[in-house]
Amino acid sequence: MPLVPTASIVDAAREARVGAAAFNVIHLETAEALVAAAERTGIPLILQISENCIRYHGSLLPLTRATLALAEGSTARIAVHLDHIIDAELVHQGIGAGVGSVMVDASALPYEQNVATTAELTAWCHERGAYVEAELGEVGGKDGVHAPGARTDPAEALAFVRATRVDALAVAVGSSHAMRERTAELDKELIAALRTTLPVPLVLHGSSGVPDDELRRAIAAGMTKINISTHLVSVFTGSIRRTLDADPGLVDSRKYLKPAREAVAQEAARLLEVLNTPVTVPDLRTAEATVRG
Numbered sequence: 001m002p003l004v005p006t007a008s009i010v011d012a013a014r015e016a017r018v019g020a021a022a023f024n025v026i027h028l029e030t031a032e033a034l035v036a037a038a039e040r041t042g043i044p045l046i047l048q049i050s051e052n053c054i055r056y057h058g059s060l061l062p063l064t065r066a067t068l069a070l071a072e073g074s075t076a077r078i079a080v081h082l083d084h085i086i087d088a089e090l091v092h093q094g095i096g097a098g099v100g101s102v103m104v105d106a107s108a109l110p111y112e113q114n115v116a117t118t119a120e121l122t123a124w125c126h127e128r129g130a131y132v133e134a135e136l137g138e139v140g141g142k143d144g145v146h147a148p149g150a151r152t153d154p155a156e157a158l159a160f161v162r163a164t165r166v167d168a169l170a171v172a173v174g175s176s177h178a179m180r181e182r183t184a185e186l187d188k189e190l191i192a193a194l195r196t197t198l199p200v201p202l203v204l205h206g207s208s209g210v211p212d213d214e215l216r217r218a219i220a221a222g223m224t225k226i227n228i229s230t231h232l233v234s235v236f237t238g239s240i241r242r243t244l245d246a247d248p249g250l251v252d253s254r255k256y257l258k259p260a261r262e263a264v265a266q267e268a269a270r271l272l273e274v275l276n277t278p279v280t281v282p283d284l285r286t287a288e289a290t291v292r293g
Helices: 006-016 028-040 051-057 061-072 088-097 111-127 154-164 189-196 214-223 231-246 253-275 281-290
Strands: 020-024 046-050 078-085 099-103 131-135 167-172 202-204 225-228
Touching: 006 020, 006 046, 006 051, 006 078, 006 131, 020 078, 020 088, 020 231, 020 253, 028 046, 028 061, 028 214, 028 231, 046 051, 046 061, 051 061, 051 078, 061 078, 061 088, 078 088, 088 099, 088 111, 111 154, 111 225, 154 167, 154 189, 189 202, 189 214, 214 225, 225 231, 231 253
Parallel strands: 020 046, 020 225, 046 078, 078 099, 099 131, 131 167, 167 202, 202 225
Antiparallel strands: none
């Protein structure tokens, strides 16, 4: 199937009040696992490649081209997206290679520089038909800079969106990057206020630390694009540990990468179903009241 635009997945999810799943690719095995999950469920998926991942592999093109090939060869509706890109040259390379969307991450810069940098790269991307996500200030936990208590101000966010003309905005509502336990509680009232205020879809970074029901509450409150990486990386690594513990003499990497790939495929498929189960806030409140009663 031809590559699907990120905008079509995000916009359809926003309209349906379900989550647009965006799962990070680390290497070819995770890309294969995520594509398998999308095919098994029939649910659209955004495959993300971060700047950290690109730096690990040494260059953008090999893994990006492989991911694009997997997406284009799949029967599922799949988009490919660059995540947390700080280096403008990587934006240029990625869009030139056929990636349809990018998160321009100038969030570590002072506000005015963030606006200027994001606006310049957004204009460049839009001229080439690419979709742009950005971040206003850093989500809690990113590189140890902010505490998880960081929150996005709706008025400032609206000014940022108007000044930069971005297509989607990552907001700080209580999640934190690289969490290994799924214990985060999100500010649903703030999410609802941001949804009402902003004309663009909201993106939740650090979703690995958010439990299933809390993700569904966040989507019901107005969150759309849900980014998950660390949780799936943990699933992959956990599988490898179990396989090697069971057979310490194992040397053929295919013998432990294959079950790890399948473990990620299964968990990614489960998460796709969680994010695409429509739910309303009243439904969840009723369920909570039933449990408490």
